[in-house]
Amino acid sequence: MSSGRVLQKLYEQKAIVILAIIFVASAIWVPYFFTWQNIQNLMIQVSIYGIMGFGMTFAILAREFDLSIGAILAFSGVFLAQLAPKTGMAVAIVIVLVVGILIGMASGVLVGVFKLNSFIVTLCAMFFYNGLALAVSGGSPIMVDDAFLNWLGNGTTASVPNLVWTLLILFVITEYILRRTKFGRNVYAVGGDEQVAALTGISVRFYKVAVMTISALSATIASIYLTGMENSASPVEGSSAALFVISSVVVGGTSLAGGEGSAIRTVIGLFIFGIIDNALSLLNVPSFDQSLITGIMLVLVIGWDYYGRRRRLSHA
Amino acid sequence: MNILEMRGISKSFPGVQALTNVDLTIRKGEVHGLVGANGAGKSTLMKILSGVIQADSGEIHFKGQRIRLHSPLDAQRAGISIIHQELSLVPTLSVGENIFLGRLHGKSYSLRWKDVYKQSRELLKRVGSHVDPRTLVRDLSVAQMQLVEVAKALSFNADLIIMDEPSAVLSGADLAHLFNTIKSLTQQGITIIYISHRLDEIFQICNRLTIMRDGRVVDSKDVKDVDRDFIIRGIVGRDLKDEYPPRKPKTVGEEILSVQSLTIRGKVHDVSFHVRRGEILGLAGLVGSGRTEIARCIFGADRYDGGEIRFKGRPAQFTNPRKAITSGVALVPEDRKSQGLITKFPVRLNLTMAALRKISRNGFLRPRVEREAADSLVKTLSIKTPSVEQIALNLSGGNQQKVVVGKCLFSDAEVIVLDEPTRGVDVGAKREIYDVIHELAGQGKSVILISSDWDELIALSDRLVVLHEGRVKGELNGSEATPDRILELALAHERGE
Numbered sequence: 001m002s003s004g005r006v007l008q009k010l011y012e013q014k015a016i017v018i019l020a021i022i023f024v025a026s027a028i029w030v031p032y033f034f035t036w037q038n039i040q041n042l043m044i045q046v047s048i049y050g051i052m053g054f055g056m057t058f059a060i061l062a063r064e065f066d067l068s069i070g071a072i073l074a075f076s077g078v079f080l081a082q083l084a085p086k087t088g089m090a091v092a093i094v095i096v097l098v099v100g101i102l103i104g105m106a107s108g109v110l111v112g113v114f115k116l117n118s119f120i121v122t123l124c125a126m127f128f129y130n131g132l133a134l135a136v137s138g139g140s141p142i143m144v145d146d147a148f149l150n151w152l153g154n155g156t157t158a159s160v161p162n163l164v165w166t167l168l169i170l171f172v173i174t175e176y177i178l179r180r181t182k183f184g185r186n187v188y189a190v191g192g193d194e195q196v197a198a199l200t201g202i203s204v205r206f207y208k209v210a211v212m213t214i215s216a217l218s219a220t221i222a223s224i225y226l227t228g229m230e231n232s233a234s235p236v237e238g239s240s241a242a243l244f245v246i247s248s249v250v251v252g253g254t255s256l257a258g259g260e261g262s263a264i265r266t267v268i269g270l271f272i273f274g275i276i277d278n279a280l281s282l283l284n285v286p287s288f289d290q291s292l293i294t295g296i297m298l299v300l301v302i303g304w305d306y307y308g309r310r311r312r313l314s315h316a
Numbered sequence: 317m318n319i320l321e322m323r324g325i326s327k328s329f330p331g332v333q334a335l336t337n338v339d340l341t342i343r344k345g346e347v348h349g350l351v352g353a354n355g356a357g358k359s360t361l362m363k364i365l366s367g368v369i370q371a372d373s374g375e376i377h378f379k380g381q382r383i384r385l386h387s388p389l390d391a392q393r394a395g396i397s398i399i400h401q402e403l404s405l406v407p408t409l410s411v412g413e414n415i416f417l418g419r420l421h422g423k424s425y426s427l428r429w430k431d432v433y434k435q436s437r438e439l440l441k442r443v444g445s446h447v448d449p450r451t452l453v454r455d456l457s458v459a460q461m462q463l464v465e466v467a468k469a470l471s472f473n474a475d476l477i478i479m480d481e482p483s484a485v486l487s488g489a490d491l492a493h494l495f496n497t498i499k500s501l502t503q504q505g506i507t508i509i510y511i512s513h514r515l516d517e518i519f520q521i522c523n524r525l526t527i528m529r530d531g532r533v534v535d536s537k538d539v540k541d542v543d544r545d546f547i548i549r550g551i552v553g554r555d556l557k558d559e560y561p562p563r564k565p566k567t568v569g570e571e572i573l574s575v576q577s578l579t580i581r582g583k584v585h586d587v588s589f590h591v592r593r594g595e596i597l598g599l600a601g602l603v604g605s606g607r608t609e610i611a612r613c614i615f616g617a618d619r620y621d622g623g624e625i626r627f628k629g630r631p632a633q634f635t636n637p638r639k640a641i642t643s644g645v646a647l648v649p650e651d652r653k654s655q656g657l658i659t660k661f662p663v664r665l666n667l668t669m670a671a672l673r674k675i676s677r678n679g680f681l682r683p684r685v686e687r688e689a690a691d692s693l694v695k696t697l698s699i700k701t702p703s704v705e706q707i708a709l710n711l712s713g714g715n716q717q718k719v720v721v722g723k724c725l726f727s728d729a730e731v732i733v734l735d736e737p738t739r740g741v742d743v744g745a746k747r748e749i750y751d752v753i754h755e756l757a758g759q760g761k762s763v764i765l766i767s768s769d770w771d772e773l774i775a776l777s778d779r780l781v782v783l784h785e786g787r788v789k790g791e792l793n794g795s796e797a798t799p800d801r802i803l804e805l806a807l808a809h810e811r812g813e
Contacts, residue, residue, distance in 0.1 A: 181676075182673075193659075196656065201727075202669070203638060259660060
């Protein structure tokens with residue numbers, strides 16, 4: 001690849017350029033940012049959202065949407081916390097994961113088979129599971145004291161936090177599925193153009209159910225780690241998770257129009273968010289202002305990217 | 317008298333010289349045909365004339381005055397309207413609202429619906445449409461929408477109307493109606509620029525024509541002074557020996573697929589026909605004759621209410637396209653951009669998507685095998701693309717169509733249904749698609765061909781089934797068929813049989 005083409009590629013993949021700029025700027029100007037301790041913190045901060053981000057990547061690639069992941073995160077957490085004392089942790093985890101799959105299939109069937117808009121379906125699901133989480137928990141956080149769960153959420157392996165390992169492993173699996181399997185290819189096709197995919201013999205229905213299931217399952221997995229990390233489960237956890245995760249996926253460059261994107265882009269989007277957050281905290285910027293600055297930066301990032309794409313298309 | 321003179325128009329896009337020193341002269345009250353291959357610069361020139369984009373250099377003189385067009389609104393004010401192939405009507409608004417869109421209120425800021433509908437009705441009458449201006453646009457047929465677009469152009473007091481390939485979406489009676497409208501408009505002193513890939517139409521309604529190639533004007537002539545070969549030579553830039561491949565004597569095999577008493581309520585009634593291995597079967601008929609509906613049933617994309625489809629001697633249970641494809645039946649759909657191709661995906665992905673099983677093992681893709689498969693399809697079909705990684709959208713219409721055909725080939729189809737394979741494709745690329753169709757039949761595959769271009773249908777088909785309003789009206793041998801014979805058969809009933 002010549003240097004010209006490298007530049008061209010970079011220009012097209014603005015998200016990574018933006019990530020690099022933000023990273024370097026933070027490393028130079030933000031005290032303590034570029035320390036091993038802080039980088040670890042940063043990775044831990046993004047990993048819970050990251051786990052859900054990979055699930056969301058499937059949904060958005062297939063041109064669907066999942067607003068319910070925050071509610072599923074909260075519900076699965078308190079459900080696990082209530083279940084564990086009765087069944088033992090191992091069984092509880094299995095049950096929670098199975099329930100997560102069923103939750104996703106329920107939304108998936110409404111979206112894929114009954115052709116309801118996933119925005120509406122998952123919005124309703126969000127209210128439903130939020131309510132269920134409050135009902136199951138009685139409205140207050142539940143303490144969880146389990147060695148294994150605590151190890152998952154706070155332990156390290158080879159001096160790297162287990163959460164970060166999980167993020168890395170899920171990233172590799174997601175990217176591999178998307179790039180190198182029939183399943184992944186067909187997810188792109190369904191999102192790229194549903195009608196064409198159907199006329200090509202791809203079962204649109206199956207893939208819509210599948211992506212919604214993967215998204216819900218990823219929220220359930222995240223809830224297990226989160227519960228371990230905090231040694232408790234709260235029914236009001238994750239109220240802004242869906243928007244945060246969707247924004248990360250989109251900022252990374254996965255298109256809401258479907259069929260275009262990847263797991264690596266989701267990682268980039270997550271870190272753009274994560275670093276802004278982390279750096280502003282280190283600079284002791286008050287949280288109101290943090291939110292304000294994040295909003296402005298997002299508009300700039302998405303705007304620049306969108307403008308570039310439009311220019312590219314109009315030249316084609 | 318010349319109503320329009322474009323002088324020395326040049327336009328370049330990054331990396332492409334789209335127009336080079338183009339002159340175009342249009343006389344008042346004429347129908348001026350504009351022809352050329354895809355990418356010859358017709359659309360760019362028309363975009364400049366309608367104010368969508370600006371030329372790098374050159375002048376436009378309209379009605380004797382030099383005009384500068386910075387926006388579509390400038391062009392409309394000057395009296396130039398364009399009717400795009402993709403119609404620009406709002407489906408959820410009424411016909412009247414669409415015609416006066418953006419100009420619905422006068423000085424009083426209150427709507428005068430009576431006036432809007434009264435004026436709309438008058439305008440519609442001028443274009444020969446009897447649609448009630450209160451009808452919602454989404455309830456109209458494409459042909460009716462075209463006329464609404466013309467009425468809208470008239471509402472701007474347009475002196476010059478540009479029509480971009482109206483025949484791509486119209487045929488038969490609808491097209492004849494549009495031609496009548498065009499004639500009556502010219503009698504009202506309105507000038508028309510008519511873009512088309514169909515040369516018959518040029519001879520039928522145009523007074524003069526301009527041929528473009530590679531961003532330049534090749535020639536402008538009176539239609540009566542030129543013949544078909546002259547135009548084709550101008551478009552292609554060389555002698556295109558024959559428009560159609562020669563008919564070769566061939567042996568057709570046994571029957572592979574048959575349709576028996578197929579019925580779709582309200583659309584198709586008791587239709588039966590069959591196709592043999594290595595045969596090209598043409599389905600002839602006007603739009604609305606049920607051709608596309610039948611094709612979609614064969615392919616499992618739609619349900620039917622009665623009858624049977626048999627494939628290789630057994631009833632075909634194609635309840636969805638997947639079953640049809642895995643059995644060996646493929647469809648090249650009517651609208652390649654919205655049904656055949658994922659235009660934002662690379663050529664490679666489009667080519668292999670119907671048969672991922674061939675490039676995967678246990679669900680895992682094999683990138684090398686895929687690449688080789690895509691490369692070899694590009695070669696066999698001589699698809700013109702810099703690489704298989706090129707985005708399908710950037711290919712010309714003809715090459716896009718070849719990708720869709722390639723997709724069917726890769727799925728090992730034995731019966732290929734081609735619905736309007738050459739719509740919107742220029743003359744040179746058409747011939748290549750014809751060659752591909754012949755090649756398919758030569759390999760023993762069966763082709764069911766649907767086309768509104770009867771010359772093409774006759775030239776390619778071994779046998780033709782003539783349909784009209786959902787019924788089979790007769791069958792013709794390819795060698796004995798003529799457009800008149802088809803029309804005669806199609807309309808036999810109306811004439812009292």
